[in-house]
Amino acid sequence: MQSKTVIIEEHGGPEALKIATRDVGEPAAGQVRIRHHAVGLNFIDCYQRSGLYPMQLPAALGMEAAGVIEAVGEGVTHLKVGDRAAYAANPPGSYCEARVMPAAQVCPLPDAISFEEGAAMMLKGLTTHYLFRRTVPIKSGDTVLFHAAAGGVGLIACQWAKSEGITLIGTAGSDKKCALAAEHGATHTINYNTEDFAERVKEITGGKGVDVVMDSVGASTFEGSLNCLRPLGMMISFGNASGAVPPFSLQTLAAKGSLQITRPTLFTHIADHATCQQMAAELFEKVTSGDVKIRIDQSFPLEDIAEAHRTLEARKTTGCTILTL
Structure with a gap:
């Protein structure tokens, strides 16, 4: 054969x-x-x-x-x-x-x-599963920032979050993609080509920041993603769509609020x-x-x-x- x-x-x-x-x-x-x-x-x-x-x-x-x-x-x-x-x-x-x-x-x-x-x-679905159920405890009422929310993993993640009472802030590169993410359950959306997503996240969360960032974009969003986290928040870097994240100092995590970071694979x-x-x-x-x-x-x-x-x-x-x- x-x-x-x-x-x-x-x-x-x-x-x-x-x-x-x-x-x-x-x-x-x-x-x-x-x-x-x-x-x-x-x-x-x-x-x-x-x-x-x-x-x-x-x-x-x-x-x-x-x-x-x-x-x-x-x-x-x-x-x-x-x-x-x-x-x-x-x-x-x-x-x-x-x-x-x-x-x-x-x-x-x-x-x-x-x-x-x-x-x-x-x-994409099993990736969403480990992001929400196996990486860090996420419960109803928590807030997650999800980049590329109109992509394959993103649209599943928007629906998954909605089904479990999790507030999901989704970013995407156009108003059309933002509308698609919202249609699939994103609580808030941010067009990162027209808005500073880190500033917008602070506005949405009343300055508190999010509990978890889920970032598959990589180099272009990494620093902004860290700036979106609350103290002790978790950064899940699970992809490199814009290129690999460059080396950084662990002291950065301390300075930004004793942040946590992980780089899992499915x-x-x-x-x-x-x-x-x-x-x-x-x-x-x-x-x-x-x-x-x-x-x-x-x-x-x-x-x-x-x-x-x-x-x-x-x-x-x-x-x-x-x-x-």
Whole structure:
């Protein structure tokens, strides 16, 4: 069996993406073979392609997808042939028609969730889960600043916060994107291209600052984000869309109010099989209950992967983006 697979032979821009035909074998112990119906697109894919997150080359790309299990290796008990399934998992390689991969982070997909939604929601939804439930205690009545609130993670986060009584201040780069975040549950929105977001946050919070900042933008928002926190507040830096955060002095955290900071990754949180499956079950419940709706605003054929990357990096996307097969 063969599969069209997107690979890179060198790090670079979207032009480095190539489509190759690769053999797909049988799953070994602890593995499954899955045939994809839809594939998710994420900023981490761009980081890996560019070399910000270096990979051993040549490499296949893509971290999430949804489809049907075609074969199951020895010892795999939570999935069987014919099951609908979705995942966000290492190793990369989801930009393909079919693949063999470790089974531990592949999750049974409820019938009420489409393959397209499954492919769009796993990495972004599980990221939202660990931001709100596993990084620092956040309770009803707390206030969170969330950058890029109209993006894939952002729109899920807006809905998640609203469903749990959390005040979310969302930033975005246009009035249209701010309106989209508000439509999805953001309590307040800030257009960071027309307003000083740190000043606006102080106004919104009566000078107190927010309990938590969730920042996937990186270099361009980092200092302002620290200035938005209340004393003892938590800065969660979980992405680098504008570039990596430069080195800074730990004394800065002391001077700004004994602040806390963490740089988590999803893959640490889901490394344990049981934890991953539990997180996915809680995410699926958010979606099937109607608390969170997965918005897919862009769809590209697998063959147009370079254009998909260009569109994502140009900040021209809202909600989630998928690849179709």
